[in-house]
Amino acid sequence: MPKNARLVAFPDRPEQVLYPGAHIATGDQGAGSYYHHGIVLETEGEMLIAHFWGPGEQETAQIQTTTLTCFLADGPDFIVNNMDNTKRKLTSIESSEENSKKSRNQLVNSLENLSNDLFYEIYDYLEGLDICVAFSNLNARFQQLITCSTNRYKIILNYSTTQKLFWNYSKEIKHQIYSISFQSPKTSINEFFPIDYSYNNLQSIFIEDIKKNQLILLLNYLRDLACLYLLNIKSGDSFEDLNEIYQLIFSLPKLKSNKLSLYGDEHTISIPISNNQQLSPITYLQIAHSYTFDELSALLSYTPSLRHLNLSHSSKYDSDIEDISPMNLNELIHLSIFSSDLDFDEFQFFIELIHSNLQILHVSFLKRDIRFLHAHRWQKLLLENFSQLEKFSLCYREPGYGDNYPIYDGELNQFVSPFWIQRNLIFDIEIWEYRIYYFVRPFKKRWYEYSIEHSKLAQLTIKYVYCNELPDILLNQIKRVLNFTQIYHLNIEQKISTENLMQIIHLLPDLISLKIIALFYYESILQFGDHEFPTTSALEHASNIKYVCLEMTFTMDDISFLMSFCPHMEYLNVECIENMNIQSFLREILNKINRNHHKYLHELCIYIITADEQMIKQLKQMIDDEKLLLNYTIYRQLYNIYLKWK
Template sequence: MDNVKRKSSVNHLSKETAKKLRNEFDRSITSIENLSNECFYEIFDYLDGCQIYEAFSNLNYRFHQLLNSSSLLFKIKHVYSSSEEIFRNNYEQIIVHNRCQIYSINLWTMKNIFLTMTLFIINSSCDHLESIVLFGIESDILCRLLTQYTCLPRLFSLNIDTKFSSTLDELTNIYQSIFALPKLKSFELETKIFDDSQSILPLSIATNQQCCSSIKRLYIHHSVSFNELFAIISYTPKLYRLKLSNASDNGKQYIENVLPISLLNLIHFSIDRYETSFDKFQWFIKKIFFCKLKVLYLNIEYEDMTCFDAHRWEQLIQQYLPQLKKFYLTYYEPIQYEYKIINNSGQLNQFFSSFWIEQQSIMEIEIHNKHIKYVIRPYRKLWYEYTPSYIINSSVQLILRNVHSDEYVPLLKSYIDHILTVGQICHLEISEISINTFIQIINLLPKLDSLKISSLSLKQSKFLSINETELINLISNKNQIIKVNLEKIGNIDEVCFLLELCPRMTYLKVDFINNINMKLFVRIILLKIKTKCNYQLRSLCFCIQAADDQMIKTLQTMISFEKLLLDYTIKHFQPRWTSLVTAVQQQIVNQQERRTPFWSSITQTNGTITMFNSSQRRIYTIIFCLSSTILPTITINDELINKIHTREHEENDVRHPA
């Protein structure tokens, strides 16, 4: 739940101070005592407050002064697996002697009377406290705490997970107390609802005097109806982001005799589990003025095809959501209704109208062994697309999950035949699959352009019938597949099979290569390209767990000696670490900007695109640039760096890469 943006708890350093820190790292430091106070504050910013207290509180007078300086703010996090006694002792010291230096509190209070009682010590003297995260707190205790926390001058973020069921009356009291917190910007609540006397949250709609909450981000992790949600957000006119875990139907009639409310700043609205009719969502949208909403996400788990009616969504968006830029719609259909997709084919066709093309929305159909998942989402550039202009107006991306047995093939064939009446399937993504099932599916998709396979088993290839062998030859002659991504490889034969099956392939990517001789692997691939005269293959991307300079030199020597490629150059890319603090800080800043894990990096060179995972890895990218025919790109990644080396070792690594 702790998804509040990380914010530096140390006062922002000036350019002169930052320069001083860099100079400090550039010179040799033989003793920790030689580091400046600013450097220690920067390091402390990445440590838990109780860890800082445990390590530095009893060293000497200088560290005593550092720990009591107003420049240092403590971030306290209670890890459930940590030593309870050590944490309790240090937390008690901080809460008593350094209360005004507490920046954030993250506690697991379930069955912990001591931690629960310390929460009542928090008062206006905690004038730097900006974030509170509480797990496992009882609702009645929470209500009393919230009343007390109205005096906190800088409480911007509050994250609550009760781990218990709350009655609707308790939940109402919680919301009323939350809306009374004067500085709160972000609120997240997770609880279960239990009540045997009422069926709707008894929260009245805010009056003009009550709708003054400063909350901008509201995350509701409990079941809520649109009637209840309408009452809740009537208190939050400044709302910027709204997220619901479950929108349900409580059977109550719409509230008709109320004036619409305006959320002039809301730009993002998402529902993780939508379990009510389209009509009720439409009523809610009509009652709220969303003049700036840009992102709408709905994951529908309600068996009603009107929720997947493209024409009704088009009308709703055009009339009430004029600024909407990104629309995500997911709908699930049980697999046992195998003919419903055919009966509702018109609804799928509607998503290829001019409106959805202008919206740059694309369709994905994901078939599992238990359900079909329809996804309408904004276009985004994927691994198999060289340029953003790749969009095909009537194309469908098909994803097959958990299709392990040949018994699913007849059912898949009926679905695929129907989908082809709606639009062409140009991209196919498959999880683990046998070769028998694989070739039957590929044969159904003559216009397939790109293929992604989690893993491909060739164990049954020795038992292929004559008809199946002839089918493979037929597929090889007629298929249009040019881009292939194999996520996991068991042996070299799997790649060789794909090269034979897809002779028009221009791009091949293998994500994980384990326990395979890399020299032999590259040699076989390049020999097959050379002997089969497959001059269309222009980019190879291999990601392995272990790579070093010697491996790169070995590959270079082999390619030159055996004349596997005539005209090529090798470019070796490796991140250069500057300092411990700078590197870690930059990664965190990048993560905050993207709001995603440290995932993809893209390097574009000479018309080819190489993608690789950059999360704590050293990257070795070998780019082969040929004058006319082949333009392969080989990317080799080494093991994850599990330990952060000292500055001295880092400088040595830069001068002499491992």
């Protein structure tokens, strides 16, 4: 999402968040992609949008006037770009109070009235060919805007882009292109080249699905580019020997960042150790393909300026790990490693060969080796080799599920010693289907606002389990987790039945906080007596929970269950579903608190997308008129309403 943009829901009163000249877009925030861009033209009556359509297969990019409702139809998320972090008005509209009424009658009704500066900012978020196709044939003004020397364009060549389209417009803007991305174009990449020295501002190239011979040809062209700083390559083709590829990459005179991700068969890299005659200026290197450690050592001899190294070591057999020489990487400060085949001893041997001043270390392992969770070994390794380390994270994934897991015989809660506390590092666990992920990572602020003792921050997150299966597998996974650490915080990221929730909490006697997406299969607590799990223990454990969050609240039954299940709850955080009457909802909660004398609960946070100051006034008036609370405060932060009482 653009840095000045904010994600909003479709409001009942769009004029509250939209204004003439606002840049808006729809798309999928989670995927980081946006489908449509537009500029607000009119906010009175039926809101009008200047909608920018990119070129499709018929190359019919255009600008079309549409309504806000139609504009929002294709994207689940809706963003408003605030430009200068203020409600930017069109330059053709006067802002003085004396002329406010006059300005309101002079709202723009066409693109001609929009300022050049506004278009320059909009261009930053649009693809270059889309801009050319949509604006170049309008009039001379827009033609000049497109070819303005200060504008920089990113070009995306995908399955719908033809060679004709690219060459028709790239000739006009080639000096302004700073980025080209090849995303599975429907014609060969060679048809778009040669890209020669005339692309004198081209700084970055991204390539997907390229053949080896095409890549070699491309790399030969790229040597003529004076400003090429970044090159990312992904391919599933069979490359066999990568010697020529890396020799060409290292010959690029200005290259600072290189990523090479290959998903085909295993490769060899017969590149010799550098003789210091051909050294690369690369400072960021990501290697995501198979290699041996001596091949890696040879590659790194070409990059003495390397500061950031990202390694994905595949399952290629390595018999030479003990024979490689130390690697002097004096400039290296950031190292990330993913490995599916290194055990802890092999990893330790390898990393101790790297002589550097590491400040950041991120490691992730898939091999079944329980020694990755021995905190004292990590502490010794880091203190002896990287005493200046500022940031560290560890991810250890236990693959699959079965009875042949190695038995952990270490101490409980190893990652809460002063060494880890001083570095603000915590131990977290995530369960995804049959896999268990163990994390050591920096603590980040969570949904509850209360300070928790560092030794009691361990959280279990259940990200996904198969809904139609018996809970035995999940419960056994939780039991295994409890061999390593006590669990103080539970986060369930899928809808769960009250029955299964109680089965889980039965295993977790130390819970302080509980966060769940949604509840279903409501039954009274007494009805659980016939099931094969001890309800009494679950209730006893739930009585220790102080902080509760329910992300999707459908009925008051949800709240009633949680208040009964967690009687010592002090803080409740809920999200109202769309069209829920907030006054009735809050009234029911407060009445229940008063009737049942919940003496512990003293703070409520309600997330509601329509929250505003008028709503706060109405809720305060209701509380006072009906004497629901006496000594309380109520306020709003964005879409969160906070209610505190004594």
